Amino acid sequence: MKSTFLNPLGICIILVVLLSLNACAPPPLRTSPISSLNTTHREKIPLRVGYYIQPEYCAWIWRADPPYIYSYFFGETICNGVETMLVTAFRDVVRLSSVNTDLKSQNINALVAPEILQVDINTNRNTVFIKMKWTIRDDDNNILWADTITGSAHEICMAKWCRIRIVESAFQEQFQKAFESVLRQEWWQSVMKE
Numbered sequence: 001m002k003s004t005f006l007n008p009l010g011i012c013i014i015l016v017v018l019l020s021l022n023a024c025a026p027p028p029l030r031t032s033p034i035s036s037l038n039t040t041h042r043e044k045i046p047l048r049v050g051y052y053i054q055p056e057y058c059a060w061i062w063r064a065d066p067p068y069i070y071s072y073f074f075g076e077t078i079c080n081g082v083e084t085m086l087v088t089a090f091r092d093v094v095r096l097s098s099v100n101t102d103l104k105s106q107n108i109n110a111l112v113a114p115e116i117l118q119v120d121i122n123t124n125r126n127t128v129f130i131k132m133k134w135t136i137r138d139d140d141n142n143i144l145w146a147d148t149i150t151g152s153a154h155e156i157c158m159a160k161w162c163r164i165r166i167v168e169s170a171f172q173e174q175f176q177k178a179f180e181s182v183l184r185q186e187w188w189q190s191v192m193k194e
Contacts (some may be wrong), residue, residue, distance in 0.1 A: 031074055031168050034081035037088050037179050045188050048092040049136070051112040052099040054081050062119060071169055074119070081175040082114050089182050103139040109191050110144055111137045114178075115146065121167065127154045128170035134178050138191060145187040149177045 058079040061069040086093045094106065099113055116132040129152045137143040151174025153166045 007167060013121050018059065028153070031072055031077040031164055031171065034077060034172060034175055036086045039088055039179075041184055044088075045090050045183065046192060047109040047188050048089055048107060049086060049090045049110045049112050050092070050094045050096040050101060050103060050106065050108040051082065051086055051114075052096045052101070053079055053114060057116060061154075064121070070163075072121075072164070074167070074171075077168065077171050078095060078116070081171055085175040085179050085182075086112060089179050109138070110188075111139075113137070126163070126166060128152060128166050130170045130174045132174055132178070133184070136182070144191065145182060145185070147178070147181045149174060149181060151177060 058072045058075045061071050113135050115133045120129040131150045133148045151170045153169035155166045
């Protein structure tokens with residue numbers, strides 16, 4: 001009888017090796033919260049907005065493809081960055097527990113619902129791209145403003161702290177661009193007339 005590596009003992013050995021490699025993976029690298037944006041002395045939009053962010057975004061861990069064994073905990077950076085951008089741009093901001101909240105009953109002028117479309121971390125080239133869709137709707141679900149924004153960063157450095165800095169820079173650029181875009185047009189004038 002011929003012995004093969006894929007007999008029950010061989011399969012057990014493969015499973016033990018895979019499980020031990022997974023157990024040896026370091027904990028996720030934590031990215032820092034976004035502390036502020038460059039406002040260049042702009043006036044805030046005079047609206048009270050509610051925002052809904054999907055709960056999984058606040059707990060998001062990105063894992064690198066094999067053979068890399070590191071991961072990033074983005075959750076705090078995403079949720080804090082969304083709030084920082086909105087508080088910087090609008091007069092009053094309220095976090096909502098549902099996208100279906102009755103805005104009028106809470107005296108909210110508009111709903112902001114950011115959506116992450118893509119996060120691409122290229123470890124070979126030390127580049128990061130973060131693509132998000134930002135949508136603001138009125139209480140009748142009409143789109144008042146929408147934009148798809150990409151934040152990116154690149155740095156030539158292989159150290160762990162450099163990789164974290166690259167990811168943080170891409171998120172910073174994402175939220176800065178969103179802030180500048182939402183203020184670029186006076187779309188909110190129609191809401192104020194109501």
